[in-house]
Each structure stands twice: as C-alpha cells, then as structure tokens.
Amino acid sequence: MKNMNKKMLDYNIVLIGFMGAGKSTVSAYLNKEYGMEVIEMDQVIAEREKMSISDIFAVHGEEYFRNLETNLLIEMQFQTNKVISCGGGVAMRDRNVKEMKKNGRVVLLTAAPETILERVKDSDDRPLLNGHKDVDYIGGLMEVRRPKYEAASDIVVSTDQKRVSEICEEMMQKLKEMDEKDV
C-alpha cells in the first residue's frame, strides 16, 4: 500500500519518443512505484489483433496500424491517472497529437542514436528498423521525426546515462511545475 499517498492525477501521462527511448521501462517503473496503470499501445494493439506488430505491418500495412493507434488514443481520453506508452510513430500524425492532448500531458523521452541502437539491437519486433540497425539510419530517422516530437511535447526528459528512478523523478517534478503554473 506504499503507493496510496501518491497523488492521483486528473490527466494521463502520455509517453512519446523514438523506439528505444525508454517509454516501456519508464512505464513499468511508474506502475511499480506510483501504482499507475499502464496502457502499452503496441501491446494492446497486438493483443486485440492477435498478431505481432511486425505481422500487422506485413499483413495489413502501416496505414492500418496507424489507424488502430489513433482509435486507441481516442478511447483513452475518457481515462485519468493512466500512463499511455505510445509506439514511436504515434506523435507523427497531427490528429494523434490533438487527441492525446485532450486529456494528457505529453512527455517526450529522448536518447542519443548510440543509446537507441544499444537498446534495440536485439529486438525483432520493430519492422521499421529491420535491416537498418545502425547509428546513421537511426540518427537520420530521428532527425526527420524530431520536429514533430518536440512540437507534440509538454515536457522533455533525456534518458541518456540516467537510472529509470532519476528519469521518473525528473519527469514528475516537471509535471508538478506544470500543474502549479496551470492553477
């Protein structure tokens, strides 16, 4: 019951950022230490479709997958105090950003391409990186995406060389400052 004294948020925390930026790790920590329920978008979509993300891309195509992401975000607007861990491409659609902001504070997690490569190199469920697991490709795609990520975010937390506890404390502090400004 150690989580009972943590304040319930009247909004959702929406985690965005590149593949391997740490969204799932941060989500797991928030679940364990803050008792917050996590919606891991990729996982929910894979469970509902009864297929891996790679198979959804292969069978139905990327557009189909992107539409599932949008619909799930809309569904989540009616929830509070949840952590929504977005797939890396979610913030690329302006519509998605609009939907996530309706009831969410958007937290951008960042990391250097070298860090990302280290974190994703053994994963085979990231179809966009298949055959491209190198720093140049990752850095290039990251640069293309950076403007959208930054425009979508309310706060930014760098994850390089930090423990997950430090990342979460920094994030919670920044969210608190944002709440205080709002009142």
Ligand code: S3P
């Ligand atoms: C994607 C990121 C993945 C997954 C899909 C597409 C992207 O999620 O949604 O492979 O476009 O960046 P993670 O960021 O959790 O790896």
